[in-house]
Amino acid sequence: MSGIEIVRGDITAQEVDAIVNAANESLLGGGGVDGAIHRSAGPDLLEECRGLGGCPTGQARITHGHRLPAKYIIHTVGPIWRGGGAGEPEFLASCYRSSLTLARDRGCETVAFPAISCGAYGYPLRKAAELSLATVREELDEHGLPALVRWVMFDEEAYRTWVEVQASSTS
């Protein structure tokens, strides 16, 4: 078993040890999944984020989950798609690896990801799915933890793309 699940839903409702936020470098909130997480977690999340002093693209920071069912929120900053020649794949892979490293450090067994960079940041879905799934599979093969990685897809197209790519790489 790969320990990877792909579901449709709202990441803020996930009862997992950590959810991952597709944040921006300020870590002070934004639109998309970032806005949804801040709304659900409540104002204490913004307060905690202010103390972090931002986060460079490709890296990750961890906070408490506040009002969310998840214990932790891992904030990672995906690359803005600029055509693919500006290091976007390396940055996106680094987001997944950095997030999983933090999750393991805190003993998280279950981690939920959104489709990092696939909304406002414009990363092409199929390219993102191939890279994201391959990177997480490598991490799980190498470390064996966390036990479960679940992608929680808000939109149908991202869900379908991830399921297709996962199916074609395991068949």
Ligand code: ADP
């Ligand atoms: P980015 O700026 O990294 O592209 P976005 O938040 O704009 O981040 O989009 C990333 C993905 O998160 C998109 O596929 C978007 O549909 C999805 N998304 C938005 N809200 C939620 C949510 N509540 N739960 C899970 N995914 C969400």
